[in-house]
Amino acid sequence: MKQGALSVEGLTKRFGDTVVLDGLGLSIAAGGFTALLGASGSGKTTLLRLVAGFEAPDEGRILLDGADVADVPAYARPINLVFQSYALFPHMTVADNIAFGLRREGIAGEELQRRVREAMALVRLEGLGERRPREISGGQAQRVALARALAKRPKLLLLDEPMAALDRGLREHTRSELKRLHRTLGTTFVLVTHDQEEALALADRVALLDRGRLAQEGTPEDLYERPASLAVARFVGRLNLLEGRVADSGGALTIEVGGIAPIEARPSGDYPPVGSTVAVGIRPERIDFGAGDNARTAVVSEVTYLGEQSVYRLALAEGVEIRASRPNRDGIAARVGERITVSWPAAAALVFPGEAA
Amino acid sequence: MSGRSLRVLALGVGFAFLYGPILWIVAFSFNEGRLVTLWSGFSTRWYGELMKNQRLVEAAGLSLLIAVASASVATVTGALAGFALARLGRFRGRGLVAAALGAVLTLPEVILGLALLLAFVSLDAWLGWPGRGAGTIVAAHATLGMAYVALVVRARLADFDRSLEEAALDLGATPPQVFLRVTLPLTLPAIGGGWLIAFMLSLDDVVLASFVAGPGATTLPMIVFSSVRLGLNPQINALATIMVGIGALAVMAGIWLLGRKERRA
């Protein structure tokens, strides 16, 4: 059986009067790659510190493979952390940094050498063992931090914003390295990040935290395509939002929005009652140029060229604007001032009952 | 005037002011004649006479002993205080400890000397301890030095990346191991620097020592002070030159320690 399943139940943490975690419940399967996603202040860093053992919860339990670890001190938990700042010991060589955790387990001599070499090979750090942390690059420092944590063969590896200190070029590379490491080792990886793109790209499960609670947990696709709430939909990806009132719910849902023709929607799940206020969200890439469901004319008011795609600002009526994105495979699709027909499938509209946009 | 020449001017004036008097002392310590204002030829005779001055040599030995002892005591108590203030969060009496250390740093020495003497006299009356002599000078200097050591250690710990300690904890080091293997090695340069400051303060102090020494113990600064009060004396120039040399060595040692910190941090 795989090890490293983490679950938290009713986890609450307060700092003074501020409730940072509010009865949080969450399960993370063994061997998976899960991203804890959230804006700053969502409680994701506090959750990480509680799991690592740097803070004690006020209420609730933290279970690792079914056993409560709340009373196990940080140094005795089979959980290791890659710090955002890497936290490499400046007074030790790279090899000594990696050996630090192994020595604490009483590993010495040949075995120690072998395990250090193994960890350095894993992250491709061969030949840097005698350097000091200040003598290596940022990317190398990150790999040392990874090797140091992985050398302990933890059941669970926590990664705190691992890309934050890296420049863009290095991020792509590091992403595929992390995926490779996860595939090779089968260790449970938990990534803490505020960057939704990073979470979607790396993880096979994403847990979105919002104000100390779990907003949604699922695959990246679940969160993007089937957001559980308006907050999730707004945090993950871009969204056009319109506010309206349900006029008819026979067959498709008909939603009246001020100033433009009614919108037809076929959301999954129960339909909200007629007369209720709803928020309608449409992803920019779901808007087609041409006839179809929800067809209407629009005036292009701005075009932003982004290389692989362009983003078009479209005025549907006075004061009602949406954004659409189209790939640039066939060149720019419309010019500023042009009058075009746009449409979107009824199933593409996300409907959030009782919420104001 | 350009920024560059303004800078050179500011530093020129400042350093001339700071070093002119010291250079004057050094130069006239090698003067042949007895007058310290009239140059009459190069000689090292005053250094020779200095070495023959038994009272002075003895006092210098005592001063060194007191400086080493008080700096060492100050380093232990000061480093503990620095750690407590920087790392223990809130504890009862924290404000008092911090305020007392801060006051020791800035208080005029005359007040501190008088207060310490009253305490020693009273303790002696109640407990028959500690009497007055080298021991009380060590205690007085250790109190002054402690404040400096605590200040330097605290400043170092305040700049210290807390995640280093958490990383050690995360990798399986127990709290005592975290302290010994991470916190202490990274604070050691500051502690060493603190010891040096306490050592130099003790070697230099005349006011505290005069108050608390009693008739038994006479330190080098006390002798220098009483002879300077009587007027200029080329022997004092020679002694001063030696002290300047020791001070310069201490600073170089300090820079070396700092350099080590830089290289490591």
Add this chain to the structure above:
Amino acid sequence: MRRLLIGLPALWLALFFGLPFALILKVSLSQAVIGQPPFTPLFANGSFQGSLANFALLLDDELYLEAILASLGLAVSSTGACLLIGYPMAWAIAGTSRRWRAPLLALVALPFVTSFLVRVYAWIGLLRPTGFLSEVLQSLGIIDGPLALVPSAFAVAIGMTYTYLPFMVLPIYASLEKIDPALAAAAADLGARPMRVFWSVTVPLSLPGALAGSLFVFVPAVGEFVVPELLGGPGTPMIGKVIWQEFFNNRDWPLASSLAVVLLVLLAAPIALSQKSQTPAARGLG
């Protein structure tokens, strides 16, 4: 562990800081006698014997008030002189390339670790009638006869400025160094000439350092003993010197204690104010 960490320094401070200051307060309320110890007990025959007689005497005798005023005046002039010499130095050091800063700062701190007594002693030689300054001024024809600058209040001010100058330079440097160079560049970009940049950006942002430095100079200068003893004559009765004389020459421990209490009260506010700045200012040291 935790107990030891706090307990040892706390005990030390209680014994060698708390107790001494409680005793100064106590002795300031008693009277001098010939004996061991040379002051009357505060409680005798079951009743409180203390009085404010010493403080009344301090108010009564103009000598003490003059000493306090002279001390404050000299401390203010020395602080001003330190600021005048020290600020440009700190500014110049902060403006040099990174490679030069550490050695220049070490040069500022170096006199601080050479003997204080020795440095004051040097000024006797430089300022006396047959000394360096007098000779130079005479040979330049600026003055006619020998110039006796020592002992004088002027010499005391020079001595204190000289002694405490590093205390001024280091905190000012620390605050100047923290200023983002982009701010000066932004001010210049917005049309400010160098002098305007200096007065509108650099000076305001370095004020905390200047204030800290001024306190570090002012507080010890007010109670200074060695400098006025060596460079000042009977005409400069600074309070530190008066305390010393009451204690050593007149053996009046209670009067010396009450003077110390007065000085403490005078300095309480500046000492409290300087506490905040100590840790930041110490970063350069350790």
